[in-house]
Amino acid sequence: MSRNLKLFIMVLPTIILLVIFTYIPIGQEIQIAFENYNLYNLSNIYFNGFDNFIDIFTSVDFNFAQIVLNTVIWVVVSLVFQFTLGFGLALLLKKPFKGRGIYSGLVFYPWAVSGFAIGLVWAWIFNGQFGLINGILMRLGIINQGIGFLSDPHFALASVIVVNIWYGIPFFAIMLLAALQSVPEELYEAAKIDGAGRFRRLVNVTIPYIRPTIASTILLRTMWILNFPDIIYAMTNGGPANSTNTLANYMIIKMYSFYNYGQAAAIGFIIMSILMIYAIIYLSIFSRLERGII
Amino acid sequence: MKKVGLLVLTLVLAIGIVSLGETITLNFMQVLTSPQRTAWWEQVIRDFEALNPNIKINLISPPYEQADNKLTTMLMGKQPLDIIEVRDYTIKQLVDNGWLTNLTPYIATWSASKTLIPLAWQAAKTVNNTPYMIPQSFFVKALFVRTDILAKYGINPNDLKTWQDVLDACQKLYNPSKNQYGWDNRGRNSPFIFPDTLATSFVENANPDNLYILPNGQTIFTSPQYKAGWEMYIKLFKTSPQDSINWGFDSQVNSFVSGVTPILMQDPDTVGLLNTMLDKDQYTVVPLPVGPTGKAYPNYGFNGLGIVSYSQHKEAAWKFIAYVSSPEVNAWFNKNYGPLPISSVTYENDPYFSTGVYSAWAYMMKHPEKYIFSNYPFNSPKWPGWPSIQQADMQSLLLGNISLDAVLAKWNNYWSSK
Amino acid sequence: MKKLKIFLRSLLKFMALGGYLIFALIPLYWVLITSFKGPKELYTFPITFWPKSLDIENYKFLFSFANFGIYFRNSLLVSLGASFGALIVSVLSGYGLSRIGSKKLSNGLLLAMYLTQMIPGFLLMLPLFLMLSKFGMINNLFVLGIIYIDMVIAFGTIMSKGFFDRIPVSLEEAALIDGCGTLEVLYRIVLPVSLPAIMAIFSFFFVNIWNELFLAVMFLSSNDKMTIPAALNSFISKAGISWGVMSAGLVVALLPTIIVFAFAQKYIIAGLTEGAVKE
Numbered sequence: 001m002s003r004n005l006k007l008f009i010m011v012l013p014t015i016i017l018l019v020i021f022t023y024i025p026i027g028q029e030i031q032i033a034f035e036n037y038n039l040y041n042l043s044n045i046y047f048n049g050f051d052n053f054i055d056i057f058t059s060v061d062f063n064f065a066q067i068v069l070n071t072v073i074w075v076v077v078s079l080v081f082q083f084t085l086g087f088g089l090a091l092l093l094k095k096p097f098k099g100r101g102i103y104s105g106l107v108f109y110p111w112a113v114s115g116f117a118i119g120l121v122w123a124w125i126f127n128g129q130f131g132l133i134n135g136i137l138m139r140l141g142i143i144n145q146g147i148g149f150l151s152d153p154h155f156a157l158a159s160v161i162v163v164n165i166w167y168g169i170p171f172f173a174i175m176l177l178a179a180l181q182s183v184p185e186e187l188y189e190a191a192k193i194d195g196a197g198r199f200r201r202l203v204n205v206t207i208p209y210i211r212p213t214i215a216s217t218i219l220l221r222t223m224w225i226l227n228f229p230d231i232i233y234a235m236t237n238g239g240p241a242n243s244t245n246t247l248a249n250y251m252i253i254k255m256y257s258f259y260n261y262g263q264a265a266a267i268g269f270i271i272m273s274i275l276m277i278y279a280i281i282y283l284s285i286f287s288r289l290e291r292g293i294i
Numbered sequence: 295m296k297k298v299g300l301l302v303l304t305l306v307l308a309i310g311i312v313s314l315g316e317t318i319t320l321n322f323m324q325v326l327t328s329p330q331r332t333a334w335w336e337q338v339i340r341d342f343e344a345l346n347p348n349i350k351i352n353l354i355s356p357p358y359e360q361a362d363n364k365l366t367t368m369l370m371g372k373q374p375l376d377i378i379e380v381r382d383y384t385i386k387q388l389v390d391n392g393w394l395t396n397l398t399p400y401i402a403t404w405s406a407s408k409t410l411i412p413l414a415w416q417a418a419k420t421v422n423n424t425p426y427m428i429p430q431s432f433f434v435k436a437l438f439v440r441t442d443i444l445a446k447y448g449i450n451p452n453d454l455k456t457w458q459d460v461l462d463a464c465q466k467l468y469n470p471s472k473n474q475y476g477w478d479n480r481g482r483n484s485p486f487i488f489p490d491t492l493a494t495s496f497v498e499n500a501n502p503d504n505l506y507i508l509p510n511g512q513t514i515f516t517s518p519q520y521k522a523g524w525e526m527y528i529k530l531f532k533t534s535p536q537d538s539i540n541w542g543f544d545s546q547v548n549s550f551v552s553g554v555t556p557i558l559m560q561d562p563d564t565v566g567l568l569n570t571m572l573d574k575d576q577y578t579v580v581p582l583p584v585g586p587t588g589k590a591y592p593n594y595g596f597n598g599l600g601i602v603s604y605s606q607h608k609e610a611a612w613k614f615i616a617y618v619s620s621p622e623v624n625a626w627f628n629k630n631y632g633p634l635p636i637s638s639v640t641y642e643n644d645p646y647f648s649t650g651v652y653s654a655w656a657y658m659m660k661h662p663e664k665y666i667f668s669n670y671p672f673n674s675p676k677w678p679g680w681p682s683i684q685q686a687d688m689q690s691l692l693l694g695n696i697s698l699d700a701v702l703a704k705w706n707n708y709w710s711s712k
Numbered sequence: 713m714k715k716l717k718i719f720l721r722s723l724l725k726f727m728a729l730g731g732y733l734i735f736a737l738i739p740l741y742w743v744l745i746t747s748f749k750g751p752k753e754l755y756t757f758p759i760t761f762w763p764k765s766l767d768i769e770n771y772k773f774l775f776s777f778a779n780f781g782i783y784f785r786n787s788l789l790v791s792l793g794a795s796f797g798a799l800i801v802s803v804l805s806g807y808g809l810s811r812i813g814s815k816k817l818s819n820g821l822l823l824a825m826y827l828t829q830m831i832p833g834f835l836l837m838l839p840l841f842l843m844l845s846k847f848g849m850i851n852n853l854f855v856l857g858i859i860y861i862d863m864v865i866a867f868g869t870i871m872s873k874g875f876f877d878r879i880p881v882s883l884e885e886a887a888l889i890d891g892c893g894t895l896e897v898l899y900r901i902v903l904p905v906s907l908p909a910i911m912a913i914f915s916f917f918f919v920n921i922w923n924e925l926f927l928a929v930m931f932l933s934s935n936d937k938m939t940i941p942a943a944l945n946s947f948i949s950k951a952g953i954s955w956g957v958m959s960a961g962l963v964v965a966l967l968p969t970i971i972v973f974a975f976a977q978k979y980i981i982a983g984l985t986e987g988a989v990k991e
Contacts, residue, residue: 003811003813003888003894004812004813004814006893006894006895007807007808007811007812007813007894008808008812008817009808010804010805010807010808010894010895011804011805011808011809011812011821011869012805013801013804013805014801014802014804014805014825014865014866014869015805015821015824017801017858017861017862017865018824018825018828018862018865018866020862021836021840021858021859021862022828022831022836022862022866023828024839024843025836025839025840025843026831026835026836026839028839029835029836029838029839032839038678039366039370039387039391040386040387040390040391040675040678041387041390041391042370042391043390043391043392060704061679061682061683061686061687062686085732088728089732092725092728092729092732103729103733104977105970105973105974105977106733106736106737107732107733107736108736108973108977109736109740109966109970109973110736111919111973112919112923112966112969112970112972112973113923113966113969114923114924114925114941114965115923116925116941117923117925117941117944117962117965118739120953120958121739121742121743121962122739124742124953124955125738125739125742128535128536128537128540129535129537129545129548129549129552129554130548130552132738132742135761144471145470145473146535146537148535148536148537148539148540150540151481151536151537151538151539151540151541152536152537153693166735166736166739169732169736170736174977220829220867223829223830224829227829227830227831227832227833228833229832229834236540237482239482239540239685239686239689240481240482240539240540240689240693241686241689241690241693241695242686248832248834251832251834251835252834253682255363255834256363257678257679257681257682258678258679258682259366259387259678260678260679261838264835265835268831268832268834268835271830271832272830272831272832275830276830279826279830323933326949326950327946327949328949328950328951329946329947329949329954329957331949352934353935354933354934354935355935355946356929356933356946357929357942357945357946357948358946358948358949358950359945359948360926360929360930360945363930364929364930367838367841367842367930368845368850368933370841370842370845371841371842371844371845371846371850372845373845373850373851373933542952543950543951543952544951544952544953545952547951547952548952563950567951570751571751
């Protein structure tokens with residue numbers, strides 16, 4: 001048996017598992033997106049073309065434009081802060097110091113908790129009556145009445161984003177720290193000799209060298225933030241008044257409250273299309289950067 | 295001859311012993327799961343198994359939040375299930391998908407069926423006027439008040455007879471600088487029941503079979519009396535903390551227990567819960583307030599048990615349901631859990647359900663001219679999404695983002711269109 | 713002057729590190745103190761920042777009434793089993809993709825892996841359930857483990873391929889010429905060098921599988937098969953969340969992940985160096 005064949009056989013288990021447990025179900029789901037598939041009456045399933053999509057785009061009860069806007073804000077703001085704060089933490093941890101091991105174990109643990117559970121805990125912390133944050137603010141005398149962090153549309157989206165940032169910092173910190181540690185010291189030496197200060201060294205040496213890591217982590221992270229509604233589902237389930245509803249959460253509402261799997265699948269299809277387009281654009285920009293065209 | 299006779303006898307005995315030894319295992323799924331409720335079900339099951347040694351019951355208790363969904367997927371996948379807990383919200387869906395058995399033949403031979411209260415029959419026959427389930431518990435709204443807090447402001451709970459009285463009391467209590475509010479608002483998870491209970495009591499000729507469609511065919515959202523009711527509800531909301539726009543059942547209870555909002559409209563299962571957190575002299579329950587019409591149109595929530603259509607052990611399943619629905623077991627279960635029982639025997643003979651805080655509901659049951667038990671259009675194809683839609687609109691309304699006229703027009707449009 | 717600059721820089725660094733730590737620990741602190749509060753203290757106003765008396769009632773309830781010991785065992789079995797299974801599968805396919813001759817095939821399959829990350833997981837649950845119920849594979853911890861393996865192997869393959877790409881082929885060439893089989897080369901030469909990477913991938917798998925909730929609730933029915941996230945979720949009833957017991961449960965649930973994580977994070981830092989940099 002040729003080596004190449006052997007190597008291919010090694011990949012086979014993954015392919016088989018993915019086909020059976022992921023690709024076939026998703027194929028079925030894509031079909032469902034074009035059907036009237038409602039758990040209230042399963043004997044009444046029929047092909048309905050683009051009806052599901054039209055209903056979603058024109059729904060007066062859940063304004064699609066607002067949901068898309070919420071999703072964009074949710075992803076972009078979370079990503080920007082997760083990345084910058086994660087990068088900052090990685091830079092701080094780059095040089096060894098006493099107790100760095102224990103410290104990093106503590107500061108990275110948010111990565112180890114379940115998104116849904118932590119959403120519930122933070123919802124409790126943000127609680128308008130008995131929450132920790134209101135308790136502290138009132139003790140300090142800053143306010144004398146609890147702020148409805150999750151019940152006031154002005155605060156709700158910001159509050160869930162804060163939690164998402166908390167949750168995502170360790171991911172970037174760990175990935176970027178690993179990448180930082182791979183930068184060869186000689187490059188820094190050369191830059192120092194050239195008279196470059198700390199900031200210049202960061203911009204001209206570090207960032208370009210770890211650019212591939214930055215690129216791949218951001219791509220993956222964007223996909224995960226878009227696809228994981230756990231935090232919003234646990235904290236507000238899209239409310240109040242649709243102000244924290246994102247595409248992924250909307251999909252869950254269609255599944256669990258409306259029992260309308262056809263429309264839920266349609267929303268899933270929209271999400272996948274968005275990510276596909278995003279990945280294509282992203283990778284083409286990135287490859288141009290690499291080849292120095294931009 | 296004797297030998298043949300002996301052989302036949304032995305054969306019959308053998309078959310008899312074999313079938314006696316055959317154990318039937320039933321799969322029973324509850325949906326209103328909580329650790330305490332599971333413990334009560336397990337007790338009932340233990341007692342039943344002791345009386346019926348060849349039946350074993352396997353209790354399946356999915357977490358409350360995912361329970362309805364899990365039930366649906368299991369039925370879709372034809373997973374082995376025999377008895378299931380059916381809710382008022384889910385009965386239509388279960389019947390339409392052909393998952394419930396028509397219980398008429400079983401009820402015909404069930405002696406205790408004669409003692410079921412009329413409301414129980416109404417509930418059992420919700421869909422197609424056919425009994426697809428036997429109800430176990432009833433949930434009817436009444437008014438819970440903190441007697442200790444109301445006493446400080448000189449308010450007597452027995453004076454809260456109309457919604458106007460309630461509004462006056464709430465406004466008297468409202469003192470945000472002291473963190474004292476009045477009305478315990480419901481913000482999410484089917485909040486429609488709260489303003490609708492108030493607003494429908496303003497309507498002179500509401501339709502008890504379908505609260506959203508008036509006898510003249512128009513929706514209730516076109517009624518100026520209904521609108522007046524809503525205007526009062528908005529005033530009530532103003533005596534509630536702003537945060538309450540997001541409150542579910544648990545937040546309502548917490549707020550009541552902490553004293554922040556000492557007036558709460560809720561179901562009888564709240565009693566059991568409150569008794570673990572408050573002393574009996576700290577709160578009481580009074581009958582649901584009536585509107586300017588002198589009437590109220592409370593809806594009745596219910597849950598019950600049904601037999602799965604593809605069950606292989608329907609006789610045994612019915613045995614269990616009959617046992618659980620008997621006056622004694624039903625009374626025991628509801629005493630622990632809190633809601634109202636189903637048998638007239640219990641109401642007549644058991645003082646528990648007519649004294650203390652339960653006298654409020656006893657009063658309501660005894661005055662059908664004032665309290666007309668009504669239905670929301672659960673069976674309408676427009677119902678499934680309605681609670682979520684109404685919730686989002688109601689939140690917008692109470693936040694001041696949309697006017698009352700606009701939202702009433704929107705709801706009118708929803709319920710009149712095809 | 714230089715000493716002042718260095719001092720200020722250290723001070724700022726210290727404050728920044730402290731800030732990050734406090735932010736990270738807020739929920740953990742809150743959950744810990746709540747787990748030691750009695751039922752009446754949970755909803756007092758104003759809130760208490762430290763339990764009035766250390767009450768272990770919640771923990772007792774957890775292990776007696778709530779059978780938490782069984783769920784712990786189930787979670788441990790499924791998480792360890794599925795993590796090891798996924799590790800073997802990911803390492804094999806990552807290595808395969810890394811060394812296979814055709815670049816086109818390799819990139820094509822890699823793209824297929826990336827595609828799976830674009831799929832919202834919730835959408836898969838219903839078709840998966842219906843498919844498996846036809847074969848009677850519901851309420852089965854082993855089958856759940858297989859589903860979990862499928863859940864993580866795409867990412868695992870992407871990561872491990874990245875690691876193996878960094879290891880020069882020259883290392884293996886000598887052994888290959890000597891007549892070593894493909895698997896032997898992987899096992900004898902490549903794996904020992906990439907042990908940190910293996911630890912990293914394993915702990916990632918473990919954490920994600922340990923915490924998985926929705927698949928567990930959907931695919932498990934019997935009480936004695938429940939995993940910890942499903943059990944925690946049953947503390948949410950119509951009456952809301954029993955925060956006392958829930959907090960105790962969260963603390964107990966957090967322990968294994970923190971242990972696995974703390975142990976592996978040294979390797980993670982070193983390990984990811986190899987894999988993440990080059991793509």
